[in-house]
Structure formats: C-alpha cells, structure tokens
Amino acid sequence: MEWSDLPLSRSAIDRAGVRRTEPGLLDRLVDDPQARVVLVRRGLVATVPGPVADQVMLAVLPPAKVVPVVGPAAEWLLLGVADDGTAYLGLHVPEPEAHADLEGIPDEEPFAVVAPHLRWSPLREIGTDLSPQDVGLATTAVALAAWHASHPRCPRCGSATVVEESGWVRRCTQDGSLHYPRTDPAVIMAVTDVDDRLLLGHAATWSPGRFSTLAGYVEPGEPLEQAVRREVREEVGVLVGDVEYVSSQPWPFPASLMLGFRGRALTTEVTVDGVEVTQARWFTRRELDDAVRAAEVVLPSRTSIARALIEDWFGGPLTGPVEGPGWSEGR
C-alpha cells in the first residue's frame, strides 16, 4: 500500500485557511444555497446509505435544511472549499436540551424530518468507505467539533469564550486571550527483532484476543524518537535502538495525531507493565497469519494506522473471520 492511502489521511480539500478571517464569511455561507454542511453529533458524523451495500456516504446538506433544526445558537465551522468552488461548513449539533425550544423537533433524531435516511456513524468505522474529499471533511469536522465541545471556557480565567475566525479560534470574552484547536501527538510503532518478528501488545481495556502495535502520547519536552523508545520500555520492557518515521494519520477521538514508526529491538525479553498492557508477544508472519485466521488474534480496524503498520510488515492484507473495531489507539 501507499502510505498516502491511510484512510483518514487521504484528504483532498482546500482548508481555505486564508479565508477564515473574512468578515461575515460564515453568515454569507449559511445563506448560500450552494454551500454544504457536514454534521457532527456526540462525536459521530452524519451519513446516508451509499451505493454499495453496508457502506455509507457522508451526508452533506444545504444550510437551509439545517438551520430550522439546530436553531440560532449553532456554532458553524469553515471546513474548506472543494475544487468546484463549493464551500463546506461543519456544524456541531447541539444536544437535545439546547434545542428543546424548537417545536416539533424530536430529541433523539433531530434531522428525521428534513433528512429521513440520515444516520450517525463512528468515523473510525466508516473511514475506509468515504471518498478522499469526504474523509478530509469528516475528519476535520469531528476533530474541530470535539475541541469546541471540550473548550467552552477560558483556561486562564474561566470566563466564557466565543468562536472566531470561522470556527478556528475561541476568544475569551473577559481577557481577550485567543485559544487555538489542539492536536495531541502520539507515537505508534511496529517494533521488530533481529529475526524480523513483530511485537504486538494487548491493552488492559481491550476484549480478549485483541492485539495491536504499541502506542503512547508524546510527553512535553520529548522528541518523537525518545517517545517511541520510552513507551516500548515502559509498557513491555523491550529496549529499542534504531527508529524510523513512516507516516502519520489524524485520529480525532478526540484529538490525536498518530505518528507511525518502525523500531528495531535491541532486546527480546517481554515484561508487561500489567497496567496499560497486560499481554505482549513476538509474532513471526506465519504465527500471526495463523492466529488471525483462527480468530485467536483480532487486529485493529482497517481505518487505523496500526493495521497499516502491521500489514506493511506482513507484506499484504491479513484476513480473519473476525474484524476488529477501531478501538482507541494510544491511551
């Protein structure tokens, strides 16, 4: 595979950063019948059934259909502009209590009236379904919505903040300080030994049989290469020498950027920390293939960079009777 094909890294949309400060831009786009809206609610993205069975497409609605449902308090975000000039907006759909005053709108499915086939999908499960344009829009919308939802107040003084720059800044209403969306770097690594076996671990919070590459957040003041070595040493007691960067993928659940590495182990004795990681072992290609086919090992979802790192080492797709969900990479 090509590393540029990582499901959530295939974005093909102009993020239009230079337009974010245009006065009144969002107001104009909300009134623009050509504009389209991507909806996020509780971290899920709005989709509609696709042309292929069991696949979905991103739901993109004209603003005129969305405004009556979400009411005037909605916070709009500029996601980008497509090659054909269509501007795409993101919208974090308020929780039911926030639009309880809107008559005739059911709490559980606020869009049932205007978009009957709309459903709410986890991006980590549908990332491979979406086109490059739609996956870029959805990934950005989910990431930005999560940041807005968790940063309603100023970290300096606790006052309310308001959205500016087309959804890309929050400004404190008291002290005027500006706050920008956060992305948390996390390293994720395919560690191999001298016999080219791959090291996979099982996290304490996972259901039995799930194995993946080790991963962890980069700490303040820490270079990426040291983060790779530290995480592997802490979680399974293996020392890593050479470290090589491979590729990255946004993982906005809620705010991670996964930085994929290959690492060469200097030692092979595994001692799990018993807290984050409760099992870890080395696999030959044959052993992993057999274990996946027998459903003794379930790998992470095809949306994840972990899956791509594992299959890159394996040399092709690994297929078993059970498909893993896209559980949390990193913490």
Ligand SMILES: [Zn+2]
């Ligand atoms: Zn403040």
